[in-house]
Amino acid sequence: MSKSKKIARISVPQILSRKGGEKIVCLTAYTTPIAELLDLHCDLLLVGDSVGMVLHGLSSPIGVSLEMMILHAQAVMRGSDHALVVVDLPFSTYERGADQAFRSASKVLRKTGCQAVKVEAAEGVAESVAFLVSRGIPVMGHIGLRPQSLNVDGGFKAKGRTDDERERVLKEARAMDDAGAFAIVVEGVAPDLAAEITSIVKAPTIGIGASNVCDGQILVTDDLLGMFEWTPKFVRRYADIRGLIREAVTRYSQDVRSGSFPGDGETYRDLTKANSFLVRQ
Template sequence: MSATGEAKALTPPDICARKGRTPLVCLTAYTTPIAKLVDPHSDVVLVGDSVSMVLHGLPSTLGVTLEMMIMHGQAVRRGLKRALMIVDMPFGSYEEGPEQAFRNAVRVMAKTGCAAVKLEGGEAMAETIRFLAARGIPVMAHVGLTPQAVNAFGGYRVQGRGEDAERIRRDARAVADAGAFAVVLEKVPEPLARRVTEEITIPTIGIGASPACDGQILVVDDMLGLFGDFRPKFVKRYAELGQAASAAIAAYAQEVRERRFPAAEHVFGDAPTAIKGGEAA
């Protein structure tokens, strides 16, 4: 607790220290109101490049720009008090090499106030992760299905089946050895995610992975059921807010057409009904 009695914001070392302990609760957020809702319940809030599809209607994460991530990061920062905020590095902002990754990560952290960045890739990104970590930039890694490489994978397919499991294990070990403080395991077979979690020394955050992971993450709009046309196997819907919102909008539209809204309590008279202290009440 801080001197004011408020919970202190979590840090990357706090998250790393949770390895093998109480599972980490992680959710995405892209706006201030949603950040305020998830903050009291989350250990990690990720400003994910999934914002491209969730809020901007793009077909994949590949169209996200650094400017978009900074804008949404700034919005989320305004809504957080406790959770560790991480911002995704978008496609094309770090793959060129460690120096490019460093310049862009510095910009993201300075502009948004986030405590860490996330980037996709395993062995191929180990040098970059090591470069960033050595210069004071905490990195969450991401292996398995890495959405920015969806074209190379031929779609959003499960990774690490059969002989391909060894590639995922190498990737996870590489990012841990390079200095990442945690790693997302996305859409990999459950036994493999469990084995990786046992083998590496940093927390694993599962999405379509295993309950044995050290934490779990979901896109908040998916778990709230805000959209009805996207139902991946690994998402549990804890609400159906999309249906509730649709019903509310339909009721509003009907009342407007029937001139039942606005009613008397929603409009203003010609003159104030009371005067207090010489001013209109």
């Protein structure tokens, strides 16, 4: 029996080739079922360290470990075969230099089969990016609002409000681009700054809260789906999954309490006719 033909994954060179062309569609994914749903619609799936806040109830991404990222990345790889999969290197796993960054990145690639890693810009990180790229590890950069730096910045704040801050963001963009990053996430900056960054770098820019002037866009999928009561200003809600879940669970609880669930249709009356059981708990 011949195996069904697999869809070829989008590659790093293909993402690079989209600079200034067709917009790049990116979303976050942390689980196999969500990856399956997003895969054909996205060019890039990011297993972001936002998983700590979205799925694990953490107040920031600081508490996310490399092991957590690997576990979720493995799940996303099992659920996708089309989109390029990028995995965040979490806080404290790459900042000490190129050797630490290489150990972390190579471990992620070996254990998950993903195509690339993402790092946030900081002092000395560009040198590590160049080191990784020269050794065959594609890297996506992240500039502007950097979630892993929230303790230094005093929270999640938009960047580029002052001349000094604007110059710092531009410097980060140039450094990541010169180091060989194949794409750069630009978060939380004004449209004119996002436009300037997009115009000066060779790599495609992926905006999040950076207007539509970037080469592509990314959102946290759970925000897009309306899983939380509050969402950032830059998010457009495309569904109210939170409301649908609340409604479904309310109906279920009412049916259990009234005794109407399970009914005849959900009960095995004649076990001789039941070929198999699928149990999930």
